Amino acid sequence: MNNRRGELFVVTGPSGVGKATVLGRLMDNVEDVCISISATTRKPREGEIHGKHYFFIDRAEFEKRIGEDRFLEHAEYVGNYYGTPADFVEQMLEEGKDVILEIEAQGALKVKEKRPDCIMLFIIPPSFSDLETRLKGRGTESDEVIAKRLETAKKEFEYIDHYDYIVVNDDVDKAADEIRCIIHTSRYKTEKRKHLVR
Ligand code: 5GP
Numbered sequence: 415m416n417n418r419r420g421e422l423f424v425v426t427g428p429s430g431v432g433k434a435t436v437l438g439r440l441m442d443n444v445e446d447v448c449i450s451i452s453a454t455t456r457k458p459r460e461g462e463i464h465g466k467h468y469f470f471i472d473r474a475e476f477e478k479r480i481g482e483d484r485f486l487e488h489a490e491y492v493g494n495y496y497g498t499p500a501d502f503v504e505q506m507l508e509e510g511k512d513v514i515l516e517i518e519a520q521g522a523l524k525v526k527e528k529r530p531d532c533i534m535l536f537i538i539p540p541s542f543s544d545l546e547t548r549l550k551g552r553g554t555e556s557d558e559v560i561a562k563r564l565e566t567a568k569k570e571f572e573y574i575d576h577y578d579y580i581v582v583n584d585d586v587d588k589a590a591d592e593i594r595c596i597i598h599t600s601r602y603k604t605e606k607r608k609h610l611v612r
Contacts (some may be wrong), residue, residue, distance in 0.1 A: 427537030428567030430549035
């Protein structure tokens with residue numbers, strides 16, 4: 415992997431689809447990949463750790479960072495800001511690591527505009543009712559927030575045509591395997607392209 419610049423993968427999927435679980439499983443079994451840690455103004459859920467799950471900051475600090483152009487992208491989602499730290503992503507790519515951004519659809523499209531060579535993946539649930547069951551079962555959000563997240567999920571599905579790959583999370587291992595294959599295929603294609611232009 416020496417002298418190679420990393421590739422950027424954008425993973426989107428409706429709230430409750432299990433993105434974090436799938437990506438966690440992927441990370442158990444893949445090399446030279448890292449997941450970017452976002453900043454958010456959302457309050458931490460029980461068990462969430464600052465610097466591991468998110469950088470939890472307040473709105474004033476978030477807006478200051480927007481002003482300083484410190485985000486590769488940022489978006490407002492169900493009343494909170496979320497943003498991808500530009501410097502971390504750049505540093506990892508420079509070091510030859512592939513970087514995964516686990517972000518919602520508005521932010522994903524902004525990344526696609528800025529970095530047209532990024533690879534876009536959309537994780538979908540086996541069904542919409544499955545999503546509702548999972549969100550309610552998680553028990554981390556109020557009914558009002560769950561309703562807003564489901565409404566947002568419907569809107570996110572409208573962007574699906576912008577994505578390179580659709581992964582169905584009907585089985586965590588299978589979904590993680592599919593993403594691993596996508597990453598390996600992309601690395602292989604990049605290597606082959608380099609050979610062609612040599
Ligand atoms: P949650 O509050 O459930 O952790 O995340 C809500 C949504 O925000 C999810 O769809 C998640 O993928 C997305 N998200 C997390 N970090 C970022 C980010 O840095 N930028 C954007 N645009 N979305 C993010």
